Structures are given as C-alpha cells and as structure tokens.
Amino acid sequence: MSLFSSINQSAAALRASQMGLQVVGHNIANANTPGYIRQELELIPATTTRIGQVIVGQGVLPRGTRQVIDQALAERMWSASTAVSGGETLQAAYRELEDMVGGLDDTGLGSQLTKFNESLHNLANAPADPAARDLVLMQANALSGAINQAHSDTQAAKNRTNDQLPILAQTLNSLSSRIADLNIEIMVLEGGRSLSSDATGLRDERYKLLEEMAQIVDINVQEQSSGSVSVFVGGDYLISEANYREVYMAYNQATNGQEIRIKETDSPLKAKSGTIGAVQVARDEVFGSYLEELDTFAASLARIMNEVHSQGQGLEGHKRMVGTISVEPGVPLERAELSYEPQNGSFDVQVLDEQGQLVSSHQITVQNLGIVGDSTVNSIIQQIDDIDGVSARVNGDGKVELVADVDGLSFTFADDNSGFLAAAGLNTLFTGSSAQDLAVNDYLMENPHLLSVSKGGVGNDTDAIAELVDLVARPSDVLNGQSLQAWHQQKVATIAESVSLQRSSAEGHKDFYTTLQAQHLSITGVNLDEEAIKLIGYQRAFQASSRVISTASEMLDLLVSL
Structure with missing residues (x-):
C-alpha cells in the first residue's frame, strides 16, 4: 500500500x-x-x-x-389521527343535537309539553270558560310548533352535515392526485430504489399528505420496493404508484343522502372512520335517528290525544265535519291509508236537536278480523249515511265528510273502542302524522267551543277533559309502555349520555395520539x-x-x- x-x-x-x-x-x-x-x-x-x-x-x-423514521410507529400515529378526527366530528354533532334537544328555555319541547298539560288542568277546572279553551288550543299549537321547529333544526343540521361530503370528496381526490404524482417523482429520482438515498424533500411532502389523508379517512399505507406507496381504504386501493382512483358523490336511496363512491368501480368508499366516516355516522345515526324518533313521538302524541278527543263532545254538536286524512275507501282497513289501522270494535254517532238534547244514538260497527267481509271505509260511511238526519260520503279529496242534512239537527261521536274516528281524522285535536306536519286541527282553531270536554253528551259531564288531563304522563301502548313525557326525558338523557361518552372517547383518542406523536417527533424531529x-x-x-x-x-x- x-x-x-x-x-x-x-x-x-x-x-x-x-x-x-x-x-x-x-x-x-x-x-x-x-x-x-x-x-x-x-x-x-x-x-x-x-x-x-x-x-x-x-x-x-x-x-x-x-x-x-419508524414506519410502524408512523402508521399507528396515522390510525390514531383518524380516530381523533372522527371522534371530534362526532362530538361536535352530538353537542349540536344536545343544544337543540335540551330545551333550557321556554321554547323547548319538554317545557311546551308541560305547559300544554297545565292548560288542560285549567280547562278541567273551568270547562265552560272560553279563555281556558283558547289557552288549550294556543298551548297545543305551541307544542306542535316546538315539534315542527325541532324537526326543522335537526333536518337543517343533517343537511349541513351531508353537505360536507362533497368537499371531503374533492379534498380526497386532490390528495390522491398529488400523492400519485409524488410517487412518480420519487421513483424517478431514486431510480426505483436502485440508489441508496431517499428523495427526502419529496418524501417529506408525501408524508404530510398521507397524514392529512389519514384525518379524512382510515387508510392502509404500504410502501413498495420501487419507493412508491399504495393506499387502501376498506380493502379497495385508492392509490397505486402513478395511478389513483377518483371518487364522486352519488345519491343513496337507502339513507336518503349522498355517499362517496369510487368512480372506476362504482362502489361505495368503505370509510369507517376519519372525518368522512364520522360525517356519515353523524348524518345517519345522530341526526337521522333523532328525526325518526321525533316522527314517532309526533305520531304517538297525535294518536294518544286524538283517540280520546275524537269520541268526546264540545259545547254543541257538529253541523259539518271533514276528516283530515285522505283514504282509500274501497279496500280493507289495513290498506285504506288511514293514520293507523283501526281495531275490531264500534263507535256511536249521536243525533242532537237544537237544544243539544239527544234525538237518537246509532252504533257503527267496525270489523277488522282479517277475513272476507271486513269493513272498508265505504261500508262504515254507508252505515253513517243510513242514519236519519246525517249524510256521509268520501269527497273528491278522498276525505270522509259528514253533514247534518236536516235543519236544527247536529251530530256528535261517542264510545269509539275501534280507533276509527281518530284514524280517519274525524273530530281530532291534532292533524298530521310526523314531526314535520303535526299541527292543531284548523276545525278546532276556528271553532274552539267544539273542543271535547264531555263523553256522556253535550254539557253532561267533563269526562273527556278529565281523561285528557295528565295523559302526557300516562304510560301508553303506543310508546311501548312509556308516557310522552318519559319518552322525551329518556331521549334527552340518552343524548346527554352519548355526548359524555363521545367526549371521553375523543379525549382518550387525542391523548393516545399525543403520546404517539411525541414518540414520533423524538425520532423524526x-x-x-x-x-x-x-x-x-x-x-x-x-x-x-x-x-x-x-x-x-x-x-x-x-x-x-x-
């Protein structure tokens, strides 16, 4: 040497x-x-x-x-970042729902339900007082308005959540396109890994983009021998070397909302977590589920109240009455498009004179046994039309119409154990069958004196109003043994519990992510x-x-x- x-x-x-x-x-x-x-x-x-x-x-x-860099640690950190992003999105959704449902002011649903019940108490104490009747209708209108508003606010929140998906899809496409471009640049610069050096600046940029993508959707990243990375979402590849799959928005009829789909395969993007997954859960399971429950509550409120009110009497009889439900008159009751299916039973139609005294009483049979010959709306209307002094028909709008066709006569209803009257919208307190269209019957708003107070005849007793009092607090088969007030209180408590659990979950994910991030920075920083x-x-x-x-x-x- x-x-x-x-x-x-x-x-x-x-x-x-x-x-x-x-x-x-x-x-x-x-x-x-x-x-x-x-x-x-x-x-x-x-x-x-x-x-x-x-x-x-x-x-x-x-x-x-x-x-x-510790690649295994980086992938764990990405996964934790996905959980944090999704958890914070869900936490915000639950918190927004809690603010809408909590009803801490006088306009809340729980407060309106209590005020409505108090107005019924006032009317029971003074059944002939016009002001007490007006107050009942006013509070009933406020209650239905609170339910309408709750539906409107929740639907708006659901729509806002749904509107985030197109933005997320566009962001995902932008990230995928740039990562695919970086794959090419890195492979060219590194010679397909024939060189021993990393294209460090380009790899830094790609790493940041992957971290940003991990916040949007749960990804599985695999680095190839060529130096490129492949990105998978739910088993479908999104990026492979220089190729990436574009995503687009499509309407999903099952969820009645938009979903992100992979354009090449026309299959849904299987996002289970991250912002995209959380947005879908918030839309369908947070706001969407509450909307369904709110519809159930509104329909139950109308049915529970209407079944009592429809078979009662006010201060005078009816001259003319039109049902609030468009029906199919010629088919069995189960297919007649009533508010709900009536039971096998009967109800009474009473004819009164000018002084409100009983002229005649007629029992109308309602057969619903699931056999040939069961009642139809037409057959029931025919029984009523056969009564002297009363005409009955299904009008051009498909609604049941009853008219006292003799001067000085009127009619009332009583003892309905079939539920047909309320199901057909006759003599009801509320109209509508969902949180969106629930309202007080215009017929009563125009004629408060027809608000049902008696059950044994005009002016004879106060049994109807006595039964309506505290009805919101009584268990009902319509709500599987729950009362209306208990249902609402349970929903408020459930939402509060969900908020607390989601907050704890989000904080736990955030703490775990912070720990992994510190470990990662100790290596890469x-x-x-x-x-x-x-x-x-x-x-x-x-x-x-x-x-x-x-x-x-x-x-x-x-x-x-x-």
Missing part, C-alpha cells in the same frame, strides 16, 4: 465529513420546518484489499442519506444538541483526515528528497 493510497483514503474521508456536515446543516436549517423528517448520512467501510498476508481497509464510503455533537464529530474527523494527508505528504516529500 503506497502513500498515495493513504492520501486517497483520507481524501475520501474528507469528502464523507463534508457530506456529513452538509446533512447536519440541512437538519439544523429545517429544525422548525413543519413536517420535516430528520436525515442522516449512512457511511460504510470501503472494500478492503490484501497486501501480502495482511488485509487492509480502504477507508470510508458514503452510502446514502436516509430519513430517520431535529434535536439541535444532538446535531451539534454530530457537527463536532464531523469537524474532528475532517481535521484528523486532513492531518493524515499532511503527514503522508511530508513523508512523500522526504522520500522524494532522498
């Missing part, structure tokens, strides 16, 4: 130290750059050579620059003290290599001078 070999060996060491200084300087320069991943110079011993019986090293060779130590090490190695070259040069000069 010659002195020239020693000089060349040290020159290579100088170059390695220079490259090391450059990498350290690059790290220090990017110490505060968001998303920067620390780099290090990888050095390997040069190929050895044999001189006689001795094997001698040939110095050092820079093999490449590598990002310092730039430690200035550590870089300073490396800086001194490369400086000392540069000085020592320079001293070797200087010594070898002096020895060579001495040898030449001999």
